[in-house]
Amino acid sequence: FPFTTAWMGENHLAAIPTAIYGFVLLMAATAYYILQRTIIAKEGRKSILAQAIGTDWKGKLSPVLYLAAIPLAFVSSWIAGGLYVLVALLWLIPDPRIEREMEKREE
Template sequence: MEVNKNRLEAFSDAVLAIIMTIMVLDLKVPHDPTWQNYVDAYPIFASYALSFVFIGLYWSNHHHLFHEVSKVDNKILWLNMFTLFWESLIPFVTGSMGENHFSNITVAMYSIVMTFSTIAHICLVKALQNLHGTDSRFSRLFEGHFKGYATIFINTMATLLALAGFPRLAFILMCLIALAWFLPHHRISSTSARENS
């Protein structure tokens, strides 16, 4: 059964916007605002900032993905829901990591959620490639998942580092992942440039 892709996009945009709103509402207003209180709260702000960037990246990738999609079906609908499920857990693990000042298990849980968010996204892309056909323009644009697989590997390493007693190093690794995802997708960028010329 074919599904309206515009409704799927609108729903996904709304969910990601709600996730961002929940995160900012979780930031507690200091009752005794001193510079030291703000300095002491840096894990909360750092956790929020990293999650904000990740959600922005998820939204951007989702936008570029579905801009190229010509059709979706019920399987895509539920794989998209599966992806949103993992992303909807981000406020929970973000708050947990920040409130507990990067304790081992909270950073490990954060990286686990990020790992499964990436796995879900790759599954969604592969299902869309199968739906459009292996020789389609869509499949050619999104072939190869090196950055996604590298993200899964690094997030797994971050999980192990956090559990081994190096949670701040694990957090830095995840910050590097976020920076890497800012690099543009060259096939999409070049295709868009040709279309606009």
């Protein structure tokens, strides 16, 4: 992230650095998805993580927004940057699902 973030900033949201930044974010989202699936495969569908994730709308929406932002960077890098900020804001709000599932199991 640091290299592409700096590159994008140094070039004032030029199309190519902005698109590559989106690709890096997309790869991070993909790694997060793979990690979730691997843990659930090991722990089972009844595990705390599997129950807490549920539909995981943020996890599914994030890569879709990144995929949309990558080609949009060549149309308007500001719109692409706005989508990156939107995803960051979505994840800034704490997700209480795992904590809630753990509390249920303790009762």
